Amino acid sequence: MHIPDGYLSPQTYxxxxxVFAGFIAVALKKVRQNLSAxxxxxxxxxxxxxxxxxxxxxxxxxxxxxxxxxxxIVALVLGPWPAVVAVSVALIIQAFLFGDGGITAIxxxxxxxxxxxxxxxxxxxxxxxxxxxxxWRVSLAAFLSGYLSLVVAAVVTAIExxxxxLIASADGKPLYAPYGLEIAVPAMAIEHMLLFGVIEGLVTMxxxxxxxxxxxxxxxxxxxxxx
Amino acid sequence: xxxxxxxxxxxxxIIKSSYxxxxxxxxxxxxxxxxxxxxxxxxxxxxxxVSLMRSLAAQLALAAFVFIVIAVSRLDVxxxxxxxxxxxxxxxxxxxxxxxxxxITPGEIVLPVAELARSHRLWIYAIPKEIGLTAEGCxxxxxxxxxxxxxxxxxxxxIHTTPFFEILRALKMLRVxxxxxxxxxxxxxxxxxxxxxxxxxxxxxxSRLVGPVDGATVxxxxxxxIFLIFKKSQTRYEETYRAMVGRGFTGDIILPGFPAFSxxxxxxxxxxxxxxxxxxxxxxxx
Numbered sequence: 001m002h003i004p005d006g007y008l009s010p011q012t013y014x015x016x017x018x019v020f021a022g023f024i025a026v027a028l029k030k031v032r033q034n035l036s037a038x039x040x041x042x043x044x045x046x047x048x049x050x051x052x053x054x055x056x057x058x059x060x061x062x063x064x065x066x067x068x069x070x071x072x073i074v075a076l077v078l079g080p081w082p083a084v085v086a087v088s089v090a091l092i093i094q095a096f097l098f099g100d101g102g103i104t105a106i107x108x109x110x111x112x113x114x115x116x117x118x119x120x121x122x123x124x125x126x127x128x129x130x131x132x133x134x135x136w137r138v139s140l141a142a143f144l145s146g147y148l149s150l151v152v153a154a155v156v157t158a159i160e161x162x163x164x165x166l167i168a169s170a171d172g173k174p175l176y177a178p179y180g181l182e183i184a185v186p187a188m189a190i191e192h193m194l195l196f197g198v199i200e201g202l203v204t205m206x207x208x209x210x211x212x213x214x215x216x217x218x219x220x221x222x223x224x225x226x227x
Numbered sequence: 228x229x230x231x232x233x234x235x236x237x238x239x240x241i242i243k244s245s246y247x248x249x250x251x252x253x254x255x256x257x258x259x260x261x262x263x264x265x266x267x268x269x270x271x272x273x274x275x276x277v278s279l280m281r282s283l284a285a286q287l288a289l290a291a292f293v294f295i296v297i298a299v300s301r302l303d304v305x306x307x308x309x310x311x312x313x314x315x316x317x318x319x320x321x322x323x324x325x326x327x328x329x330x331i332t333p334g335e336i337v338l339p340v341a342e343l344a345r346s347h348r349l350w351i352y353a354i355p356k357e358i359g360l361t362a363e364g365c366x367x368x369x370x371x372x373x374x375x376x377x378x379x380x381x382x383x384x385x386i387h388t389t390p391f392f393e394i395l396r397a398l399k400m401l402r403v404x405x406x407x408x409x410x411x412x413x414x415x416x417x418x419x420x421x422x423x424x425x426x427x428x429x430x431x432x433x434s435r436l437v438g439p440v441d442g443a444t445v446x447x448x449x450x451x452x453i454f455l456i457f458k459k460s461q462t463r464y465e466e467t468y469r470a471m472v473g474r475g476f477t478g479d480i481i482l483p484g485f486p487a488f489s490x491x492x493x494x495x496x497x498x499x500x501x502x503x504x505x506x507x508x509x510x511x512x513x
Binding site: 006008028040041049051055056057077095096097102104174175176178215 | 233234237238241244245248270271274275277278279281310314318319323326331332333334351352363364366367368370371374375377378379382383386391394395404406407409410411412413414415416417418421422425445446447449450451452453454456457458460461463464467468471480
């Protein structure tokens, strides 16, 4: 999911930087309204939490392991706007410190994983949970919020890849991501539907259930039911 | 490798890479002596140039330039180029390789691979009668591989010659708000504190678990660890906030600025700007 440098043309990464800048500005404003002076250490903590979730490897069938992006669980626990800031900061640190994800692709990566994922996760959770406060329906809502948010983010990423041959090629030569929409979208969607989405859904559900049992009042998505 | 070993390796990798970068940033090399603002501008400027260049020869020339700068900055060339080659091979070459075939990138076939009895059409997908590598497809694969290699090389050059906090402070120049930079700085500190915590938790778990453990138990253990890390980071945040308030923090954040550029930095900045512009120009001639 981390797009490296070289895959996106300037026609794609510049507008995505602008879109991401807009979201991060709104997110900072929203969080500041709720937390005032506390917002800086709070968001620092949230970003570190978001970063560290990616470190936890989960055993998956096939004797291998995988890790979650964590944006869905961060959104369910903290709320979508703090999640936008937290996941963005984690992605920026990954890009600048470890070279994971490109510098030109920061806007795109943050849009896909820090904007699309949290809002999709919250939306799916609300829709599936309905009025249930606990039980299988909340578990299913948590799983699907993780699963679908990652699949949707993967499809958005695939669209960004897939439009490259259409908008940035020279005399039939691909200059950036070489696969068109007809290949990029099914390839990304299928692998995320069959494998990575399941890991994301599983981690989101397990961690949310743990929070529900031990610190229900501290979970944004579970507090919403009371409002 | 078990999930415990893999997690410990990941965490150890984070801590190690941070120490390596901190150490190399303190070396007496060419790039280490430059002002962080010059290096951050160089990084952004050159990565944009890499993304704009459409000539393979120009990309190769830029790769040679990056290699020379890495070498004169007294960085571990073998170590860095192993990473660059790994990234370029996987994200550039391997992922793009199928696009070299005419099934994906139509064009002049330079290496026929197979011939079918007839061409096929499956919904929106067309399979031609003759399958092979095309000149256009090979160009795309080579371009993506070189782009990835050059971009990663430039990033690693700056990351390994500049302390992380200086990179962040230099981002002020690009109009990134101080509040956002402060969140990144705090988060970076928390990450290292809690990376150690996660490492210790997993080492303790490894020493206690004997024999096979079923998947459900393992997933329960991981969920518990993630919850624990959240609670620990929440406690740390409350403590940090109280400490900040105790020192007079009111919510306004202004990071200290940099002193004026030295003559050496101005000269280096101009030289790098000219080199970058030269790459953009020469790509039309080579």
